[in-house]
Amino acid sequence: MAVLVGSYTIPLLGITVIIATLTYISYKMLHDYLHKWFTMKPIPEVDRTYPIVGNALQFKTNPGEFFRQIHDFTQQFWNEPLLKIWVGPLPFVVLFHAETVEALVGSSVHIEKGESYRFLHPWLGTGLLTSTGQKWRQRRKMLTPTFHFSILTEFLEVMNEQAEILVERLEKQAGKGPFNCFSHITLCALDIICETAMGKKVYAQSNSDSEYVKSVYKMSDIVSRRQRTPWFWPQLVYYTFGEGREHDRTLKVLHSFTSKVIRERAQVMSNTETDSENEQGQNKRKAFLDMLLKTTDENGNPMSHQDIQEEVDTFMFEGHDTTAAGMNWALHLIGSHPEVHRKVQQELQEVFGSSYRSISTDDLKKLKYLECVIKESLRLFPSVPFFARTLCEDCHINGFKVPKGANGIIVTYALHRDPRFFPEPEEFRPERFLPENSVGRPPYAYIPFSAGLRNCIGQRFALMEEKVVLASILRNFNIEACQKREELNPVGDLILRPEKGIWIKVEKRADRDSK
Numbered sequence: 421m422a423v424l425v426g427s428y429t430i431p432l433l434g435i436t437v438i439i440a441t442l443t444y445i446s447y448k449m450l451h452d453y454l455h456k457w458f459t460m461k462p463i464p465e466v467d468r469t470y471p472i473v474g475n476a477l478q479f480k481t482n483p484g485e486f487f488r489q490i491h492d493f494t495q496q497f498w499n500e501p502l503l504k505i506w507v508g509p510l511p512f513v514v515l516f517h518a519e520t521v522e523a524l525v526g527s528s529v530h531i532e533k534g535e536s537y538r539f540l541h542p543w544l545g546t547g548l549l550t551s552t553g554q555k556w557r558q559r560r561k562m563l564t565p566t567f568h569f570s571i572l573t574e575f576l577e578v579m580n581e582q583a584e585i586l587v588e589r590l591e592k593q594a595g596k597g598p599f600n601c602f603s604h605i606t607l608c609a610l611d612i613i614c615e616t617a618m619g620k621k622v623y624a625q626s627n628s629d630s631e632y633v634k635s636v637y638k639m640s641d642i643v644s645r646r647q648r649t650p651w652f653w654p655q656l657v658y659y660t661f662g663e664g665r666e667h668d669r670t671l672k673v674l675h676s677f678t679s680k681v682i683r684e685r686a687q688v689m690s691n692t693e694t695d696s697e698n699e700q701g702q703n704k705r706k707a708f709l710d711m712l713l714k715t716t717d718e719n720g721n722p723m724s725h726q727d728i729q730e731e732v733d734t735f736m737f738e739g740h741d742t743t744a745a746g747m748n749w750a751l752h753l754i755g756s757h758p759e760v761h762r763k764v765q766q767e768l769q770e771v772f773g774s775s776y777r778s779i780s781t782d783d784l785k786k787l788k789y790l791e792c793v794i795k796e797s798l799r800l801f802p803s804v805p806f807f808a809r810t811l812c813e814d815c816h817i818n819g820f821k822v823p824k825g826a827n828g829i830i831v832t833y834a835l836h837r838d839p840r841f842f843p844e845p846e847e848f849r850p851e852r853f854l855p856e857n858s859v860g861r862p863p864y865a866y867i868p869f870s871a872g873l874r875n876c877i878g879q880r881f882a883l884m885e886e887k888v889v890l891a892s893i894l895r896n897f898n899i900e901a902c903q904k905r906e907e908l909n910p911v912g913d914l915i916l917r918p919e920k921g922i923w924i925k926v927e928k929r930a931d932r933d934s935k
Contacts, residue, residue, distance in 0.1 A: 457511075462821075463502065464497055464503045472508070476651070487912030501818035502516075511827065513817065522864040524830065525809070527815075531809070533810065539643050543675075544730060544733050545733070547559070547733065579885055584892065585608070586889065587893065594928045599923065603628065606744040607633070609743050609747070610636070619685055619710065678732050689710065738876075751893070754793060755899040756848070760793060761898070770786075774931055779887075784884060787887055799852070808830070832868065899926055900927075
């Protein structure tokens with residue numbers, strides 16, 4: 421027996437199988453949803469949670485308002501160990517106390533990134549940031565040696581060169597009144613990561629109109645908007661009514677650029693092996709890409725072109741926006757606190773005197789107060805204001821059962837403001853991070869680079885870059901912030917940014933005029 425549909429004949433058995441399959445899938449999805457709903461019912465929740473849509477209808481679409489909304493939730497439920505929100509049919513537990521954060525981040529089981537990270541897969545694939553399970557463990561093991569301190573020191577030359585270009589750009593602003601330094605710092609960070617990750621100069625500081633530079637920022641914005649709007653999560657809806665086509669156009673620019681760089685670099689390395697004269701050429705300077713091209717697994721197998729592209733794109737995404745934001749927030753805070761400003765410059769004077777020499781690894785070790793300033797800046801304004809994990813098995817957090825498959829959001833912005841560990845948390849006090857003042861502080865009370873097994877592999881690189889760039893600026897200029905804290909309006913996209921940038925004044929230091 422068959423059924424006629426248009427000009428096609430479909431066997432009745434086939435229709436029965438299709439209906440049965442759809443019914444089974446719907447049943448499984450509804451069963452899973454109801455299981456999570458009733459299991460998590462005792463967990464405190466925000467008002468107006470509805471079946472299926474959850475809290476999605478009350479979320480602000482403006483990124484600044486959305487960030488403030490999440491922070492308001494943590495303040496409203498501060499005396500609770502955790503709270504839950506539903507983003508459509510997906511449940512999230514929101515964690516912002518060291519004890520509950522440790523239960524998730526300190527676990528060797530819950531290492532899978534949250535559901536929202538899947539929107540990064542088209543760009544980053546399943547590289548170190550987004551992969552999970554055995555692939556992540558193997559990739560982390562393979563890549564850890566490339567971040568050894570002795571290798572990172574080879575990148576100091578690049579950092580010094582790009583910081584010098586930044587200083588030259590800032591000199592043009594000296595004595596001319598307030599200006600927004602955010603893009604200046606960000607383009608410097610982008611030049612640093614492009615050359616250290618790929619061995620490729622993009623000259624972002626002198627050519628901010630480059631298609632690749634623009635696409636990096638555009639892609640971050642596109643992904644962030646989709647994460648906040650669950651009605652655009654389905655592919656069909658996103659490509660019909662959302663930014664799907666713009667997403668793909670931007671992705672093509674990014675992937676074409678990095679793919680071309682990888683092919684060219686691989687060819688250069690191949691030629692170098694047979695032509696030792698090339699070692700004296702322009703490609704002698706090492707990049708992460710060079711190490712990736714030589715990296716092998718435990719069986720001696722090299723990484724594929726796709727594997728390498730995943731990691732290069734990941735380095736580009738993680739390695740410039742985060743450090744750029746950190747440096748910008750630090751400049752605002754230093755420029756707002758004259759006593760801190762004075763202490764930083766006093767330390768720089770003790771280390772460098774009036775010399776113009778480049779910064780060395782020995783110098784970096786001596787800049788202890790500047791490091792405290794950077795850490796305190798990251799406490800108040802963590803570059804990644806929240807991140808997510810998917811629970812890989814049922815667990816109990818502070819007495820509440822959270823089922824497998826639920827997501828956990830760790831709100832570092834709120835976590836870092838716990839008055840138990842940071843008295844008067846809104847005050848900017850770099851001395852909090854002096855060794856004697858850090859004794860007894862729980863390890864999960866301060867996690868600007870995440871923590872546990874999935875902590876940021878590039879955190880030493882980031883701290884080194886921030887020290888070099890900030891030291892270069894403050895060796896040459898006095899800085900004055902032109903905004904009050906309440907005027908900054910942090911925006912929590914993928915990275916924590918000030919809504920209208922960082923406005924400062926710079927004046928050439930009197931003892932540097934003779935340069």
